[in-house]
Amino acid sequence: MRNRAYLREEKTAMERIEHKDGKCISGAAAPREVETDGRRDPETAPEAVQHPRQPMPEQPPQVRVGNFREVPFGLTPDLAILEATRCIQCKNPQCVKGCPVSVQIPEFIDLVAKGKFIEAARKIKETNALPAVCGRVCPQEEQCEMPCVLGKKGEPVAIGRLERFVADFERVTGNVEIQGSERRRASALPWSGRAPRG
DSSP states (O other): OHHHHSHHHHHHHHHHOOEETTEEOOSSOOOOOOOBTTBOOTTTOTHHHHSOOOOOOBOOHHHHTTOOSOSBOOOOHHHHHHHHTTOOOOSSOHHHHHOTTOOOHHHHHHHHHTTOHHHHHHHHTTTOSOHHHHHHHSOGGGTTSTTOGGGGTSOOOOHHHHHHHHHHHHHHTTOOOOTTOOOOOGGGSOOOOOOOOO
16 A cells, blocks of 8 residues: 555656665765774764654645555665664664664674665565564564664664665665575475374
8 A cells, every 4th residue: 555655756756866876866865974993983974963853754634534554665776875874883783782683783884874775674584574564563663773873872873764664665665685595395384293193
């Protein structure tokens, strides 16, 4: 339902982002180039933490009372890049320790900051087969976002919103790939018991 309802808006937003030599050249939110050993240094790139956590666009109350669609629309590509640039790429990321499935959060967020959304979705799927579901229902504020260093003095990076965005982007663009899709035969599974005698 959402796929058809917002396809035009999402397509328009995605067209605003153009890539040249792997670098985003969108006017609204260009990824930072300042890095130290693959990690962003908040001392040399203070703009990383200066802009606030990006709110997720949602249906106005007058509209959502008349439908059963999701209330939040999800982040646009520009908002996702802007939010991802807030991550300071900690050398000892506590967010990964807070994630029950050990998603490599700094790595996927770095890919989002560079505008590589499909690659970010694949990075998440290395350990989490359901990023669209987890991005919506997983309690990130108590798990991966709570230990975020930015959350100590302000608001943490919106990890769940970014996870949802890349999963939706992968689906909307038709690039869904299922990791480890080889199916085992049912006869190869061990049986723990036998049928009851009768």
